[in-house]
Amino acid sequence: MVITRFVKAAVRAIAVALVIAMPAVMLPGGADMAQITALLALVAALLTFVEYVGDYPSIIEFRDAPPFNRLRFLALLTTVLVLTLISRGEIVPSPLTNALDRVATAAGHWLDFPFSPVRLMVLLATNEMGPKDVDRIRSYAGLAYALSLVSVIGFVLVVRLLNWPIRHGAFNFWVNLPLFDPTVGKDVLYRLNRDGNVNVALGVLLPFLIPAVMKLASQTINLLSLTEPQTLIWTISAWAFLPASLIMRGVALARIAALIEEKRRRAYAQAEAEVQTV
Known part of the structure; x- marks a missing residue:
């Protein structure tokens, strides 16, 4: 159960990071924009992983619905x-x-x-x-x-x-x-x-x-x-x-x-x- 929860949380975190990074990866842009996007994607992925890997959520609503x-x-x-x-x-x-x-x-x-x-x-x-x-x-x-x-x-x-x-x-x-x-x-x-x-x-x-x-x-x-x-x-x-x-x-x-x-x-x-x- 612990491994399954860890894997699911990791998949969700990666999916969130990919959505945030998608425009920067697929479109041309400056280095500053790429760095900001990478930072935001990393933070969002980390927050998502922490929320879903725990037994109980702290921010995300309707996690189990x-x-x-x-x-x-x-x-x-x-x-x-x-x-x-x-x-x-x-x-x-x-x-x-x-x-x-x-x-x-x-x-x-x-x-x-x-x-x-x-x-x-x-x-x-x-x-x-x-x-x-x-x-x-x-x-x-x-x-x-x-x-x-x-x-x-x-x-x-x-x-x-x-x-x-x-x-x-x-x-x-x-x-x-x-x-x-x-x-x-x-x-x-x-x-x-x-x-x-x-x-x-x-x-x-x-x-x-x-x-x-x-x-x-x-x-x-x-x-x-x-x-x-x-x-x-x-x-x-x-x-x-x-x-x-x-x-x-x-x-x-x-x-x-x-x-x-x-x-x-x-x-x-x-x-x-x-x-x-x-």
């Missing part, structure tokens, strides 16, 4: 990989990169309508950017946002159709929610539902708020850096992934609250039945 974290990781991996391949296709084109570029362009045009999150990202373009840079922002944002929507819908289907998280056994509240203290504050059901609603609301609003904040902070943030492929990939990936991750967490918390409420109802009904028999 698959496929929650797997879906989130797959969403981030797909987004970073696809955007990196499209960017690499501008240097070394191939049938795959050309096909992905056409899909991204179509997604960008479909989702670029007034007041949409993609339109707000496109409005970040400065006067110094050329039409090609603007089109790149539109296509990257459209594809990344579409992938985030797919990941959220996929998790909702897992919850509804596959009876997550109790399909394969009981849900351990203490292990899967290490940062949630049920003994503090109001009733645990109230707090779970409140946190779930807050997470979903933030997840819906963030794709609109992030571009607005970046525009307001344009005096301190160099928006012209979005023309650099690696910066654009990580900016778009974070803009799409973080809101989707919050929505998925909100749905998960609401699901846990529903399970606890159902268990309480059964316990109350059983207690009443025992009182009536006595």
